[in-house]
Amino acid sequence: MIPLPFCVSITHPKGLMNMNDGKMILDGNVVAASIRESVVGQVKQLVDRGITPTLATILVGDNPASETYVRMKGNACQRLGLRSVRVDLPSHTTTEQLIAEINKLNDDPQIHGILLQHPVPDHIDERAAFEAISIQKDVDGVTTLGFAQNAFGFADFPSCTPAAIMAILEYYNIPIESKHAVVIGRSPILGKPVSAMLLNKNATVTTCHSRTANLADIVRLGDIVVAAVGKPKFVQGSWIKPGAVVLDAGYNAGNVGDVDYEACSVNASAITPVPGGVGPVTIATLLKHTVDAADKFA
Numbered sequence: 181m182i183p184l185p186f187c188v189s190i191t192h193p194k195g196l197m198n199m200n201d202g203k204m205i206l207d208g209n210v211v212a213a214s215i216r217e218s219v220v221g222q223v224k225q226l227v228d229r230g231i232t233p234t235l236a237t238i239l240v241g242d243n244p245a246s247e248t249y250v251r252m253k254g255n256a257c258q259r260l261g262l263r264s265v266r267v268d269l270p271s272h273t274t275t276e277q278l279i280a281e282i283n284k285l286n287d288d289p290q291i292h293g294i295l296l297q298h299p300v301p302d303h304i305d306e307r308a309a310f311e312a313i314s315i316q317k318d319v320d321g322v323t324t325l326g327f328a329q330n331a332f333g334f335a336d337f338p339s340c341t342p343a344a345i346m347a348i349l350e351y352y353n354i355p356i357e358s359k360h361a362v363v364i365g366r367s368p369i370l371g372k373p374v375s376a377m378l379l380n381k382n383a384t385v386t387t388c389h390s391r392t393a394n395l396a397d398i399v400r401l402g403d404i405v406v407a408a409v410g411k412p413k414f415v416q417g418s419w420i421k422p423g424a425v426v427l428d429a430g431y432n433a434g435n436v437g438d439v440d441y442e443a444c445s446v447n448a449s450a451i452t453p454v455p456g457g458v459g460p461v462t463i464a465t466l467l468k469h470t471v472d473a474a475d476k477f478a
């Protein structure tokens with residue numbers, strides 16, 4: 181037990197290795213490596229059975245950021261011995277055409293996970309496309325059923341970024357129960373599911389959004405603060421309670437998170453950097469879910 185004069189005391193020895201001026205840097209690359217390591221044997225066993233876990237990623241249009249994310253995910257698959265299949269569709273693809281492509285992947289026994297890269301072009305009904313993904317292949321928890329299962333606490337595949345945030349907290353042995361978690365953002369793929377996951381771990385959760393009044397005052401109550409806003413350096417240092425743990429899910433142009441890292445580091449007892457925080461753990465979680473999907477359903 182390391183006595184810290186903070187509201188959240190952190191006991192994991194891995195945390196000590198990352199102490200920097202009394203702050204713990206929550207190193208996403210280390211957490212991601214441990215997740216990948218945990219599935220190496222599983223991948224080998226599957227390959228020995230003639231099953232290569234395979235992730236299909238669908239990219240609609242030519243958004244350069246999405247193109248980068250899809251390429252990173254494909255490369256990460258290959259490094260771990262998974263197969264990745266890319267489905268590139270033109271930006272004028274209709275909702276019906278996209279759903280038809282998803283259905284082909286649903287019916288293909290060689291595909292174990294399907295990831296539709298968000299966002300899709302405005303004219304596409306993204307919700308309808310997400311809903312078309314078979315629950316057994318919904319490795320990013322984007323379907324209504326996947327979301328609901330996660331809210332109940334028994335999802336096979338919760339959304340990857342929320343699951344990554346929880347994995348970081350778990351890896352560094354950061355207490356959640358009875359803590360006040362403040363989540364900024366309520367998107368169906370991030371803010372809402374991570375709020376549910378923190379609640380399921382017995383945190384008291386406040387979920388904030390663009391109509392929240394007195395946001396800074398609410399964030400100041402947080403023992404755990406999750407930023408999922410989509411605005412660079414949005415969370416200010418003065419909003420962070422001394423000793424709070426700060427998790428920055430944001431990823432904005434120029435490798436900048438949703439948290440003003442330098443300013444928030446002053447009061448935080450532990451904080452994720454960007455890059456090298458939630459991002460790599462999200463990708464590792466996606467790989468793990470794909471391997472689990474192959475193991476469970478192939």
Ligand code: NAP
Nearest residue numbers: 341365366367370389390408409410429430431458459462
């Ligand atoms: P999103 O769908 O745009 O949702 C943003 C949320 O922030 C919304 O709920 C919005 O509230 C809220 N918000 C916007 N302005 C606000 C304000 N002034 N005060 C309080 N809340 C405000 O974004 P997302 O998909 O959840 O992504 C959030 C961030 O995470 C982005 O930076 C994205 O790049 C990043 N991300 C990272 C990963 C990863 O692997 N690291 C994966 C996915 C996303 P309303 O609901 O009221 O509009």
